[in-house]
Amino acid sequence: MLTLYDFLPSGNGYKVRLLLSQLDIPFKLVEKNILKGETRTPEFLAINPDGRIPTVQFDDGRTLAQSNAIIFYFAEGTAFLPNDRFERAQALQWMFFEQYSHEPYIAVARFWIHELHKREEWADRLKERWQKGYQALDIMERHLQGHRFFAGDSYSIADISLYAYTHVAEQGDFDLSRYPSIRGWLDRVADQPGHVLITQSVFG
Amino acid sequence: MLTLYDFLPSGNGYKVRLLLSQLDIPFKLVEKNILKGETRTPEFLAINPDGRIPTVQFDDGRTLAQSNAIIFYFAEGTAFLPNDRFERAQALQWMFFEQYSHEPYIAVARFWIHELHKREEWADRLKERWQKGYQALDIMERHLQGHRFFAGDSYSIADISLYAYTHVAEQGDFDLSRYPSIRGWLDRVADQPGHVLITQSVFG
Numbered sequence: 001m002l003t004l005y006d007f008l009p010s011g012n013g014y015k016v017r018l019l020l021s022q023l024d025i026p027f028k029l030v031e032k033n034i035l036k037g038e039t040r041t042p043e044f045l046a047i048n049p050d051g052r053i054p055t056v057q058f059d060d061g062r063t064l065a066q067s068n069a070i071i072f073y074f075a076e077g078t079a080f081l082p083n084d085r086f087e088r089a090q091a092l093q094w095m096f097f098e099q100y101s102h103e104p105y106i107a108v109a110r111f112w113i114h115e116l117h118k119r120e121e122w123a124d125r126l127k128e129r130w131q132k133g134y135q136a137l138d139i140m141e142r143h144l145q146g147h148r149f150f151a152g153d154s155y156s157i158a159d160i161s162l163y164a165y166t167h168v169a170e171q172g173d174f175d176l177s178r179y180p181s182i183r184g185w186l187d188r189v190a191d192q193p194g195h196v197l198i199t200q201s202v203f204g
Numbered sequence: 205m206l207t208l209y210d211f212l213p214s215g216n217g218y219k220v221r222l223l224l225s226q227l228d229i230p231f232k233l234v235e236k237n238i239l240k241g242e243t244r245t246p247e248f249l250a251i252n253p254d255g256r257i258p259t260v261q262f263d264d265g266r267t268l269a270q271s272n273a274i275i276f277y278f279a280e281g282t283a284f285l286p287n288d289r290f291e292r293a294q295a296l297q298w299m300f301f302e303q304y305s306h307e308p309y310i311a312v313a314r315f316w317i318h319e320l321h322k323r324e325e326w327a328d329r330l331k332e333r334w335q336k337g338y339q340a341l342d343i344m345e346r347h348l349q350g351h352r353f354f355a356g357d358s359y360s361i362a363d364i365s366l367y368a369y370t371h372v373a374e375q376g377d378f379d380l381s382r383y384p385s386i387r388g389w390l391d392r393v394a395d396q397p398g399h400v401l402i403t404q405s406v407f408g
Binding site (some may be wrong): 010047050060064065066067068069072073075086088090092093094095096097099100101103104139142143144 | 253254266268269270271272273274276277280290292293295296297299300303304305307308314343346347378
């Protein structure tokens with residue numbers, strides 16, 4: 001059976017858990033607590049030299065890392081990856097946007113505040129995270145004013161990728177009340193068949 | 205004809221220029237000087253709301269951004285994207301690694317030193333960039349000790365993606381002399397048919 005090395009509060013891990021659940025693919029969950037350095041042990045670095053979760057391991061021992069590459073792998077040939085070549089590239093465009101312009105600000109602010117409880121101590125460093133995080137949300141809002149989803153007309157891994165940290169952005173003290181189109185999209189994503197919550201460990 | 209909005213010193217733009225050259229796809233180059241704010245004008249934000257180069261525009265007006273999404277689009281169906289599903293995901297794994305763990309450190313250090321000439325003024329901020337950039341290079345070196353290329357056995361867009369800023373890392377004061385496997389791989393990439401230099405503006 002597929003093994004997923006993961007840390008349950010992680011939005012990056014949640015992307016994989018959500019898609020595998022929606023695809024009905026069973027997996028064995030092996031928790032690695034990043035707060036305790038469990039992804040930096042020699043044993044785990046042999047599985048992923050980059051020392052990060054999520055990482056999946058197939059029965060034959062092969063491994064795959066990077067949340068967005070993992071969900072691309074499992075989405076190929078399914079309705080979660082657009083059939084159209086341009087829309088497939090659009091999905092990747094938003095997924096690279098997520099890792100470059102969204103996650104480093106929105107996920108990191110959430111991690112510092114919600115996991116590390118450094119809101120007061122790191123107030124200065126948080127300012128840049130909030131400013132750039134809001135820039136990412138502004139771009140998402142603008143796109144969603146004219147579109148129901150991020151790539152093509154239907155729910156795809158681009159939505160899963162952006163949903164993961166956007167739907168918990170308030171845990172990083174981002175105010176989503178000013179983003180009506182994002183809030184409508186969050187509801188549409190949560191309404192998809194097979195949706196699970198970030199705190200739900202399916203099959204695990 | 206395809207239009208490429210680009211800034212010639214950009215490694216992200218170079219990925220697209222290099223692949224289009226190797227695929228023999230002609231394009232019209234429109235330079236946008238990011239040092240002069242030319243990607244933040246209302247006119248350019250209408251083309252890419254994220255205000256970044258590279259961005260491509262097709263004849264029908266559709267646009268695509270994010271260097272790695274653009275090269276994925278053009279590589280589909282060619283030898284530059286692995287045919288095998290797992291190797292395709294491996295290519296994406298390395299491309300997401302590039303945007304998350306490599307470019308923010310190696311490209312940014314190069315930009316600050318080589319383009320903005322802030323080596324002395326920003327010495328403190330550069331320390332973190334060097335430290336994390338070397339971590340990325342360590343991971344690449346370790347992979348290349350056992351492999352000729354990053355995804356499967358042949359040159360692909362994963363190599364183009366990582367080559368773009370690695371081959372000019374010394375402009376960010378990274379010392380590549382300690383990385384023999386990376387240096388061997390840089391030579392293999394530069395030896396590929398149709399290779400162009402970052403300073404060469406092909407078809408432009």
